[in-house]
Amino acid sequence: MRILGIIPARGGSKGVPGKNIKLLGEFPLLAYTAKSALASKYLSKVILSTDCYDIANVAKEFGIEVPFMRPEHLATDTASSIEVVQHAISFFEKQGEFFDAVCLLQPTAPFRMNGFIDQAIQKFINDKSDALVSVLPVPHEFNPHWVFEPNEEGLLKIATGEAEIIKRRQELPKAFFRDGSVYITKTEVIKEGSFYGNQLSYLENNPDFYVNIDTLNDWEIALSKLPLIKSLL
Structure with a gap:
């Protein structure tokens, strides 16, 4: 199975200005997701989707491909994630490159256990579902x-x-809620306009790794977790 890893990171950020390349401890926020993605054995390709050249340059420093710059209409506050992923799929298919599924990895959920992405992909394959999301208990x-x-x-x-x-x-x-760490979806389901399809499987995450950065308070929480994260990896 060919799986495309996509890290979405647009330039505009109101809650935490410039958060995707803002230093979180030793590294830019984006780097944590980049390192987890590149460590995966099952992702066929990992790319960044962005409209910002500064973000693109940082991604390249950490080994992430930036095959295109995202169009302006897909970099607004109202642009949906599904449109961003559909754009990436279309870009590659026009070049004759096809993927069976997409793994969306949000940099705003920076902390992932070693091997967690591959655990999610393996479960997605084993479950034969339309999609899989990482979750935490409500x-x-x-x-x-x-x-x-x-x-x-x-x-x-x-x-x-x-x-x-x-x-x-x-x-x-x-009961569970999506923690934002991993989304995996069949390409055909994404083309139909959904991240979830009709059969949605899940993988429970470790709550110690959970943070979803939208505000400055979330950023402080992420900073406070860094010593623990380092000890668990």
Whole structure:
């Protein structure tokens, strides 16, 4: 199976200006994802998709290919990730290069366990699913069976639609949220406009590695995790 690894990193960033090439400890933020991607045995090619030459140059320093510059209309706040990936697929197919699946690796989720990308790819292949996402458990107090939403009368109802709330924590079914570390999707599913398809598998991540950098507070959390991350790798 040929799998294209894509690291998306546009130039505009409001929450943390210039975050993709801002130093997080010893290295630019982008470098953490670059190193994990290049260590993968299963990614056939790893590229960067960006509209920013400064980001492109940093990526090249860490061994990442930058085969094209992303068009401006795909580098706005409203541009979707699926469009960015579709653009990359189209670029290669026009050159006669085809991939069975795409592995999206967001630099804003910089920390990954050694071998985690390959574990995800192997599970994706074994499960024969349309896609796979890395996940973490939802804390029980935020489990959808304990979450309420307002109805048309302005009163609360259980978000799952159940008539009665589950009383005991031990009876709650497992629930997960996407941690942003790894997304793997069949190319044909991406062409149809979805990252998930009809059959979505998952790989549970280590919560010690979790941070998703959108704000300066997230950046401080990432900095505080660096000593622990180094000890776990």
